[in-house]
Amino acid sequence: MFKITDVRCEYKVNPIGLGIPHPRISWKLESDQRGARQLAYQIVVSADEPGNEVLWDSGKVMSDASIQIELDSMACESGKRYYYRVRAWNEQEESTDWSDMAYWEMGLLSPQEWKGEWIQAPGVIAGFGAEQCPMLRRSFRIEGKVKSARIYATALGLYELKLNGRKVGDSYFNPGWTSYQERLQYQTYDVTNLLQTGENVIGAFLGTGWYKGHLAWEGLHSIYGDQLALLLQMHIELENGEQLTIVSDGEWKAAGSPILMSEIYHGETYDARLEQPGWTEAGFHDQGGWHQVQILAHSKDILVAQESDPVRIVNELKPVELMKTPKGELVIDMGQNMVGWVRFEVEGEAGKEVMLQHAEVLDREGNFYIGNLRKAKQTVRYIMKGNGVEAYEPHFTFQGFRYVKLTGFDESKVRLEQFKGMVLHSDMERTGYFECSDPLINQLQHNIEWGLKGNFLDVPTDCPQRDERLGWTGDAQMFIRTAAYLHGTADFFTKWLRDLAVDQLDNGGVPFVIPNVLGKKGGEEFKDQHSSAAWGDAAVINPWTIYLVYGDKRLLSEQYDSMKAWVEYIRSQGENEFLWNTGFHFGDWLALDAKEDSYVGATDRDYIATAFYAYSVSLVLKAAEVLNKADDAVKYAELYRNVRKAFQDEFVTPSGRLAVGTQTAQVLALMFGLVEGPAKERATQKLIELLEESDYHLTTGFVGTPYLNFVLSDNGYNDIAYKLLFQQDYPSWLYQITKGATTIWEHWDGIKEDGTFWSDDMNSFNHYAYGAIGDWLYRVVAGIDLDETVPAYKRIVIKPQPGEGLHWADGRLESMYGMIRSAWHKLDDGKLRLDVTVPVNTTAEILLPAASSETQVTENGKPLGETEGIDKIEAAEQGIWITVGSGSYRFEMDQVK
Template identity: 40%
Template sequence: MTFRVRPVTIEHHREPLGIGESAPRLSWITDTAIPGWSQRAYEVEISNPVTGELERTGQVISTQQVLLPWPGGTLASRASRAVRVRVWGKDPDPSPWSEPTSLETGLLDTSLFSAQAVSPQLPPTGSAGEPAALLRGDIDLSQQVAEHGRILSARLRATARGVMTLHLNGTTVGKDALNPGWSSYAKRLRYRTWDVTGILHPGANALGVHLADGWYRGFLGFSGLRGLYGDTTAAWVQLEVLHADGSYSLGGTDGTWRSMLGPVTRADIYKGQSTDTRLLQHGWDEPGFDDSAWTPVTVQELDPAVLVAPDAPAVRETQLVPAIGQLASPSGATLVDFGQNLVGRLRVNLPAAAAGQTITFRHAEVLEDGELGVRPLRAASATDEVILNGEAMVWEPEFTFHGFRYVQVDGWPGKLDLDALKAVVLHTDMVRTGDFSCSDEQLGKLHENVVWSMRGNFLDVPTDCPQRDERLGWTGDLMAFAPSAAYLYDCSGMLTGWLADLAADQHPDGNVPVYIPWVDVDPSMPPLGAEAGWGDAATVVPWTLYERYADPGILERQWDSMEGWVAAMLRRAGDQLEFASGGFSFGDWLDAAAPDDQPWAARLPWQAVATAYLAQSARIMRDTAQVLGRAADEQRYAGLFERCAQRYREEYATPSGRGAFPSQTAYALAIRFGLLAPEQLEHAGSLLAAQVAEDGFHIGSGFLGTPHICDALVQTGNAATMWRLLLQTECPSWLYAVGMGATTIWERWNSLLPDGSLNPGGMTSFNHYAFGAVADFLHRRVGGLAPGAAGYRRQRIAPVPTSGLSWARSELHTPYGLASSSWTLEEGAFELEVLVPPSTSAEVFLPDGSEPIVVAAGKHRFSCAFQEQEAARSAQAFDTV
């Protein structure tokens, strides 16, 4: 057989166990080398492994294969099914059936949540973090097995107000970290499901929870506050055992459970963790353990209506990084260098040294004057410590994470062996989907740095930074970065869940908080109005997910949220769209020209930025309404877009297209958001190029303008200027940080000054992905692979080569399979190789100005002569926003 179908995927789930959908959508990918192959029909089979019943669709004539509606009966709670598919091309014979995919629903009926939330009775210990608690309970299944037969399967479902590690019969359950993560706790508390059939006993069993503050009760934000969600942590655990007769035995947290302090004497995400290994409770999570000296738990109220199944994979270890060197600081401190700014924690082989010896590990991203650079961390002490008990063991702090490259080690007994320390990289366990590479080593390193910054900040919540006392899900950062993120990793599930939190935390008037999940981390800060660019995450992120993953469902789900945001912005704009109410606004945050202590002081007034972004959201709403078949809404938002564009033209541009406040952002937003009349566009492009030249070919924009600069230059025939800007190595530029040794994207263009000193401002991070939004341009225009239709059902291949590069490549695992665009340039000869996935097509634009070529699935090669000026004009013909 020359074509086969991969196993079906269920919604956006990587692991469809305990899912929250009663009619989950299905997708599949066909692998074949047959040129031009396209699906003509499919057949789905759904089997019930308990009853043996089969449901088949029969042959369905359809080319659709991404997020198809569930073709079977609606699923109840705890339902299990196996799904497989076969497909037909133009030939009469189908493919073989795919390997079956097993799925299982969670508890869709809230009445099935029978366990109780329980809290430990523990005293607080101080301002550096509270102790973690051990909670345990015993469950004996002997009688149930005798009455109902052997155990067929067992599922453990759990969540917490706080973060926890689960234990069953002496075994840690799963490989998840910081479970259940951070969500809008009062409205959406995620529970996860584990298959524990293999570690459950038919007789006595012991369940255990190691519970710490996490985001729920720990320090949060930048004002030194803690306990913002509540003053008491709690765990909820439910064990469900299916017997041979079809009945269930249930157990879990209730008033019989007991708790006590464990070896973790201090646990906080910002502050770090302290562990006294002398206090280890051996066997505490095993049957028969004597817990008579432990304290009874307190039962807490928990509304089962807030419990939701997760959309995303859990946070897990994704890489183990060895140390590359050891340094002695000027003060004599021992510093360990891991060679990469990363996010996670240490795994340490502790020596068998004298009991009572304390080893301290302090983390930081950079060095300052040869010492650990902790000033940018502000109040996040990022310090872990362990007290030895005299035995050699492997130790890893389980209730914290740090952003770091360097670790200062104090108190190590004897000589430190670097092999004793490893860095555990943590983030949401997403699948890597896209890559980019090119002949320019620094440009390739820039892209690698973007990847590391995404990994570090996509840890359950898409955060601004992972190291200092902040780590919040700032909406503006993600709004800018979402297109890059959706290419690099399959973040569809994670961002679907985050958008649900956004909708849950959205204010009744439609205003979107500036970070999600929302909690007031600084009551002294005056309330913000509808914040342009930040709140626009409500429209931009769902549209990006639709564009990249072909998911109209996310648009339908978020429609009310999207409408609410645009209504909030309209109220702030006023009847004449003048944004005359004033007040503070972030605007083009961290414009390269802004003073270090005034990151909001951009060259373009925030009112102009707000007008442009309101227009962009109106256009997204227009296009979303078209996708969803809302004709009246489509017309209404089309009218709003035109009003916004007219307002921008009248207030912020002259009739010729000159900006009233000349800046790179002013021209880029006007060009990319379609705010100018055709007769203004070319002149505006020339003025943008002139502005870049006037700025010394340095970047001159902030968070909201930067993602659009390169595209705006190319779109208006100024590719040569774009290349000088993109390959600039002096500050401010993308490659300046690369030249200074950066291994992630910096928050500021000058987070590290040319003399190697740290930026003097009070807000300096070395791991922020916002300016890494340029990766989307690298993928689409340098490598040349862009979506031409939702989910890359059609690709638009339009690289913008330059004589400064000899080759570049973009490749992406799309919802239809692997697509790639790879080009070489040698002595004026341009060669392009394109891989088009089955069931898709591609529109290819060559840099010689010839007419685009449409090709079907398969490998294709093209060649043409290359001239820099002709290529710049050719690049103008390709335009996608």
């Protein structure tokens, strides 16, 4: 058996609305033989589903490539659907059957193809409130049967479409948040089944969103513009061949909607008495209160097709408890800190208002607590129309919460069944799984996953609840490798990195948040402070990580100039081009060794800046080599040597000590390879001494924490890394769990031992940065890693490092090539069992830990030397290294160290 599965175009199954002129094709292979590899492939593209009208044929290509194959010689046309199929040959020249026919469909590839105009509600509508969301509608007729129909749509602000009374698509918060001055996404919808012969009606709500609404904590709003507008184009093909086009133009009408206010931070107010039943259906008379729209002059040159995964309702949670707090407030507990909104039912007389307030935690007395929201109100108000049971959910706002305070409800009639928590985030495919023998570690893994869910809502935000929710670069680079294990993040970060590139400053500096809203329109706090070490380095770390995990060379090439610009920006700072010792830096943010009343840890900021300078230069060097930029490779190799030497001259004493004596200082020097020989040994020992002094507790902040356990495991102190992992008292990862956390906290002691809070000012209970420990769980505990020279897990490295406290651990990763698994189990007889799965068309280097001789190892009961699929066996200090081809293997070793 040798077959092709999971054929994809641009990471997606049958995508529509692509804006990429030369799409890439990927597939996976299955075989019942070990060591199966691809020898050759063929891709055929057709204009029809049967495959009769061939447009392009690769022929038989002798290559083992099965991912990211760009159709660079094929010209694609706007709006056209292309069908394709793939077959492959193995090394025995056996061919698979053709894959099932798949397709992709292009969007609109040039601004000139947009015939619609930007339309908005007129400036004066009687009774229209200043914050009220407008409704737009248009009626049109179709005489004939519809064969195919697409809507292409976007907005200044957010939009929600309805066609003949039904919601168009299943996504929310469109068109997403981008650097709107330069890039505005549009979405493509297949609406074939929503149209009918005769009269049809298309309608839209518009909301302020990130474009016009409040952003950040200084009361800023209308950062990108103060006019909401819709741009829409519908292409309809009838069975008789006739083509119709419906566009946003002066034929549309506008009215005020029941949405009186909808803000990302503050919630939504909805007056159901203002509903106009049937306004998006045929036969509705749009006379009273409806006015002709106005045309807005605005560029279409900024339009790009949807790049990231759309935001969808991904989970529904049922509340677990209805409670009365000591203050007498009625509160429901969702049982999980979540992001999204509450869908609820209510019954009452017309004009009666109910209110839902959202919070993450209760205070130590058990009362509803909103102090950490700062100015964000997170409040939903619903005014009833008085027509029996009424169902409602918000449109253009989201909340970060576990607890919901109910006001205005008839307490005698409230039932938990009335409420559902609708969990929303960018709908990235789940790819990684980790579980182990310890329930607290499994809860930590759960919290990491839900931290991602709560903060990957179109942009990688720092937190989802208070008046912030911004795309902080530091948080994003610290967590990206963990995120790329849990979910398919290539599209998500592709979109965000393109915004980073356009928001990058002329001098190469990188703003603190992307899209960049700090420092604009009166944001005085960061007006002259644009770039910080470990934050701006996202410009380099993130594209390199996406390349490593997904083999995305195109994105690396796209971002290469941005990567270079960042390191050249650093190079231009101060008098010494090889040290970064000037400017503002966040330092080891929120480290526990900070001075009192300071957010910045004790590690010298110039030290951190120069360490990250060296790291980023090393990655730009690697990128130059991958992209065959020989001159740049020479240039950045020399720069790296000079920065590394300058670091050593500045921060390593003649006796080989690091001049900065914090945990984070030792960690960065070791992780980034900035010390060697005696200096490396002294840094390692100093780190161990510091951990011993703190009774094996960390003091690291945002900068040091992601690397701490890696450094320990890589330098022979895996036992101490495990000891840190298992600590349950403050400060530790598990301390939060003992306090009931269901997501990762911003502060190690967001809730203190006595139940009080760290602060009101900055105390998020859903902040994924410290969830970067997940990277170590997957790559060290489970042991799933890759060879950087062969990206995307083409050459897998399986190197589990079992430790004290765990009896078993199981990691799985759905890679571009297929499922990888590494699962180890300490057996009762003292043996260690290791189960490994290697996808077809890949190889794996596997460390069999603790085995001193191949005679001590069996695979499925057979001696290791007789095992099919093993290419090489080599003894090493840590155990035995073997090289294997694809297949599933079960190893057992005689002893466990």
